[in-house]
Amino acid sequence: MRGNRSRDTQPELALRSVIHAMGLRYRVAARPLPGLRRTADLVFPRARVAVFVDGCYWHGCPEHYVPSASNVDYWKDKIERNIARDHETDALLREAGWVVVRCWAHEETNEVARNVADVVRARLVDKVARGTSRR
Numbered sequence: 001m002r003g004n005r006s007r008d009t010q011p012e013l014a015l016r017s018v019i020h021a022m023g024l025r026y027r028v029a030a031r032p033l034p035g036l037r038r039t040a041d042l043v044f045p046r047a048r049v050a051v052f053v054d055g056c057y058w059h060g061c062p063e064h065y066v067p068s069a070s071n072v073d074y075w076k077d078k079i080e081r082n083i084a085r086d087h088e089t090d091a092l093l094r095e096a097g098w099v100v101v102r103c104w105a106h107e108e109t110n111e112v113a114r115n116v117a118d119v120v121r122a123r124l125v126d127k128v129a130r131g132t133s134r135r
Contacts, residue, residue, distance in 0.1 A: 004058075011105040012041050012053045018113035024120055026051075033096055038089050042116070047123035050093055051101045051116055058082055061104050099123060 007029040019026065019042070030043040032050040040050035056064035060079045068075035090100045099119055103112045 007039075007041070009053070009055070009105065011055075011109070014109045015051075015053060015103075015113055015116075016042065018109055019116055022113065022117050024117055032093055032098055036089070036092060038085075044120050044123075047120045047127070048098045049101060049116070049120050049123055050098050051103070052086070052089075053103055053105055054086070055105045059086060059104075061106070063104075064106060 016026075016028070024044070027043040027045065029039045029041065030045075031037070031039050032043050032045075032048075041053045042051040043049075044051075054061070057066070058079070060083050065079070086102070090102070093100050101116055101119055103115075
């Protein structure tokens, strides 16, 4: 498992490139909540948006997940724990006022980037409208 990247995967790099080209700036592999030992792939702190690019195997994609043929019980439990942790992370972030955007690594990059940009920009506009923006 040491060879599996936890950040800077091909799908993440592609998404970051497109989002950066759209003029949005973000933090990479950052903790949205300081007390929570979990990192999001892209974090937009001002907008309070956390983006996760989930790999099909590690997060149990309903379309592409193929169970391991060896050590079946271990991997089944591992993937189930990952999915449960993802749900818990989403709930904790939402409770703290964050918007969570999750996408699969196989999704079309430009479409995901447009979705992320729409969410971030809407949150920033909403903040300005409420008068809670720092700028």
